[in-house]
Amino acid sequence: MYRYDEFDHEFVKARVAEFADQVERRLAGEITEDQFKPLRLMNGVYLQLHAYMLRVAIPYGTLNSRQLRMLAHIARKYDKGYGHFTTRQNIQYNWPALADVPAILADLASVEMHSIQTSGNCIRNVTADHFSGAAADEVADPRPYAEILRQWSSVHPEFSYLPRKFKIAVTGAERDRAAIKTHDIGLHLKRNEAGELGFAVYVGGGQGRTPMVAKKIRDFLPEADLLSYATAILRVYNLHGRRDNKFKARIKILVHETGAEELTRQVEAEWKSLRDGELKLPEADVRAIAAYFAPPLLPARPEGDEQVKLARLDSRSFSEWLDQNVTTHKNPDYAAVTISLKGIGETPGDASAEQMEAVADIAEKYGFDELRVSHEQNLVLPHVARADLKAVHDALAEIGLATANSGLITDIIACPGLDYCALANARSIPVAQEISQRFASLERQRDIGELKLKISGCINACGHHHVGHIGILGVEKKGTELYQVTLGGSADENTTIGEIVGRGFGPEEITDAIETVVETYLRVRRDSSERFIDTYRRLGAAPFKEALYGSEAKAA
Amino acid sequence: MKVLTANRLVDGEAVWFSAAHRWSETIEGSEIAADKAAEEHLEAIARAATDNNEVVDAALIDVQVVDGGIRPLRLREQIRAAGPTNRVDHGKQARPPVSQAA
Numbered sequence: 001m002y003r004y005d006e007f008d009h010e011f012v013k014a015r016v017a018e019f020a021d022q023v024e025r026r027l028a029g030e031i032t033e034d035q036f037k038p039l040r041l042m043n044g045v046y047l048q049l050h051a052y053m054l055r056v057a058i059p060y061g062t063l064n065s066r067q068l069r070m071l072a073h074i075a076r077k078y079d080k081g082y083g084h085f086t087t088r089q090n091i092q093y094n095w096p097a098l099a100d101v102p103a104i105l106a107d108l109a110s111v112e113m114h115s116i117q118t119s120g121n122c123i124r125n126v127t128a129d130h131f132s133g134a135a136a137d138e139v140a141d142p143r144p145y146a147e148i149l150r151q152w153s154s155v156h157p158e159f160s161y162l163p164r165k166f167k168i169a170v171t172g173a174e175r176d177r178a179a180i181k182t183h184d185i186g187l188h189l190k191r192n193e194a195g196e197l198g199f200a201v202y203v204g205g206g207q208g209r210t211p212m213v214a215k216k217i218r219d220f221l222p223e224a225d226l227l228s229y230a231t232a233i234l235r236v237y238n239l240h241g242r243r244d245n246k247f248k249a250r251i252k253i254l255v256h257e258t259g260a261e262e263l264t265r266q267v268e269a270e271w272k273s274l275r276d277g278e279l280k281l282p283e284a285d286v287r288a289i290a291a292y293f294a295p296p297l298l299p300a301r302p303e304g305d306e307q308v309k310l311a312r313l314d315s316r317s318f319s320e321w322l323d324q325n326v327t328t329h330k331n332p333d334y335a336a337v338t339i340s341l342k343g344i345g346e347t348p349g350d351a352s353a354e355q356m357e358a359v360a361d362i363a364e365k366y367g368f369d370e371l372r373v374s375h376e377q378n379l380v381l382p383h384v385a386r387a388d389l390k391a392v393h394d395a396l397a398e399i400g401l402a403t404a405n406s407g408l409i410t411d412i413i414a415c416p417g418l419d420y421c422a423l424a425n426a427r428s429i430p431v432a433q434e435i436s437q438r439f440a441s442l443e444r445q446r447d448i449g450e451l452k453l454k455i456s457g458c459i460n461a462c463g464h465h466h467v468g469h470i471g472i473l474g475v476e477k478k479g480t481e482l483y484q485v486t487l488g489g490s491a492d493e494n495t496t497i498g499e500i501v502g503r504g505f506g507p508e509e510i511t512d513a514i515e516t517v518v519e520t521y522l523r524v525r526r527d528s529s530e531r532f533i534d535t536y537r538r539l540g541a542a543p544f545k546e547a548l549y550g551s552e553a554k555a556a
Numbered sequence: 557m558k559v560l561t562a563n564r565l566v567d568g569e570a571v572w573f574s575a576a577h578r579w580s581e582t583i584e585g586s587e588i589a590a591d592k593a594a595e596e597h598l599e600a601i602a603r604a605a606t607d608n609n610e611v612v613d614a615a616l617i618d619v620q621v622v623d624g625g626i627r628p629l630r631l632r633e634q635i636r637a638a639g640p641t642n643r644v645d646h647g648k649q650a651r652p653p654v655s656q657a658a
Contacts, residue, residue, distance in 0.1 A: 027566060029609040047613060049636045050647055052568035080646055095646070097567035347642050418632060419640035427635075429642040479630060 044115030061089030204255030304386025417457030426474025
């Protein structure tokens with residue numbers, strides 16, 4: 001993985017010193033909250049309901065065991081012994097004291113981590129496919145480009161005060177696991193007919209109160225032109241994006257109001273003057289960055305097949321976990337393992353310091369010291385020999401992290417919601433917990449099959465409800481929580497925005513409503529190979545409306 | 557009826573302004589404003605505490621008195637006063653029942 005060079009070390013160190021000074025001056029009363037707030041946000045420090053919250057960047061979701069151990073150390077020393085992995089492949093601490101944040105940042109810097117640009121109207125942490133470098137179906141590892149974008153966008157003078165925040169995601173496979181079409185810029189790394197690497201470029205995706213699927217504005221951008229083209233897009237956005245209305249300030253609104261065709265014309269015109277300038281990526285530099293991401297040397301372990309076969313016969317829980325949480329690797333002797341942070345009835349994305357340390361040990365012992373955080377709020381061991389899968393499973397089971405539910409209905413994305421978040425209108429986590437408990441039976445979950453359930457506690461949609469096969473949006477109505485259900489969303493290569501199915505449900509009703517939707521699907525699907533989303537696309541909302549609202553639906 | 561709440565600057569802890577005229581870590585014993593004049597008095601305290609950098613995000617919130625205890629009307633404030641509902645081992649609810657003054 002990428003290692004800081006001297007410049008990176010100095011840069012992060014200087015930033016820690018700068019923020020330590022700002023905190024000191026704030027605590028001494030030398031600067032006001034109005035002056036301090038934008039400074040703390042630039043360093044990932046929010047004020048939530050119960051305490052401050054610190055968001056730490058995990059660039060493109062990639063970690064090593066030393067870094068994960070430091071995250072555990074911070075959880076234990078400065079927080080309440082746990083951390084919360086987020087839908088942006090980051091980690092958040094819910095309880096740090098402001099006075100401790102400089103020390104936390106210094107600890108992070110010691111393992112090449114920081115919280116720079118995890119908030120504010122700048123280019124945020126660039127996210128990537130969590131199976132990058134391991135996936136059997138990828139053309140090339142997209143993370144070198146995410147790293148190039150990270151270096152370019154860090155304290156970029158022109159793009160530090162954009163109209164609004166700006167998110168970029170990169171995938172290297174046709175099958176999109178990075179939800180690129182829900183980002184401000186989505187990049188799909190691919191090869192052209194000549195075998196050269198480049199990107200399909202999508203612009204203007206986003207969720208929030210105005211969900212939009214990104215539009216493709218270029219089918220093939222040569223890799224050398226990545227930064228000049230990104231600059232052109234950001235320039236057009238910086239110039240024309242709305243600053244008068246926060247709710248209309250994202251690039252998705254600009255794309256929508258300008259039209260994709262006209263916006264493309266503007267971007268291409270801007271790019272003309274940039275493409276042969278200093279932003280052209282030198283081939284040697286791209287390869288040098290890519291070398292950091294070279295996969296570990298994976299020794300042949302052909303005994304894996306036989307061992308997995310035997311272990312499968314021996315252990316039902318291993319067999320189920322293998323079916324659900326183990327993904328094909330580009331090397332047939334290896335596999336990528338999803339560590340579910342969605343234990344039945346647990347808070348999605350939470351991991352205790354002890355669990356983080358145990359996972360770090362497992363990564364070191366069996367996973368070539370590599371870890372990933374997925375935007376679905378799970379952890380991933382990208383390179384595990386199939387021969388070691390049983391040992392990894394058993395070690396995970398010991399710490400309660402062998403839940404075999406990856407991609408199933410209990411693998412729920414949920415934002416922190418009203419239990420923590422100052423912006424939320426309703427709780428998300430308890431809804432996730434209750435649904436998880438209702439569908440606790442793995443047999444039932446497996447019968448239901450792939451089902452992406454996503455919950456947000458407000459219209460900002462951090463819980464990605466718009467793109468859930470089943471989405472739940474919590475709102476406040478007359479002082480109480482109300483949950484709207486959307487159906488038919490997806491965040492893959494066929495990204496769609498879900499449709500609101502009808503009137504909302506109270507907190508006591510929402511789990512029953514979800515069960516009704518699921519039971520309806522089971523009744524009307526063609527057979528068990530037709531996934532929920534396929535059934536919805538075939539039949540539309542009608543059978544679900546009928547089941548949820550009965551005669552009410554007919555009258556409407 | 558309203559009480560004054562904020563987050564303490566140094567650590568973000570949710571605090572309420574108490575009848576004993578100091579910032580308390582629990583809502584019990586808060587100074588209750590029952591009329592406009594009392595609300596204005598609390599607002600003045602909020603401004604002063606903000607100006608001298610004791611607290612941030614100070615605000616008056618609606619409450620009612622239930623069985624002798626102060627209960628915020630909005631769920632958001634109920635959760636602030638108790639702690640997250642998914643982790644009853646965290647927040648004010650995890651503390652011993654005796655009121656702990658700041």
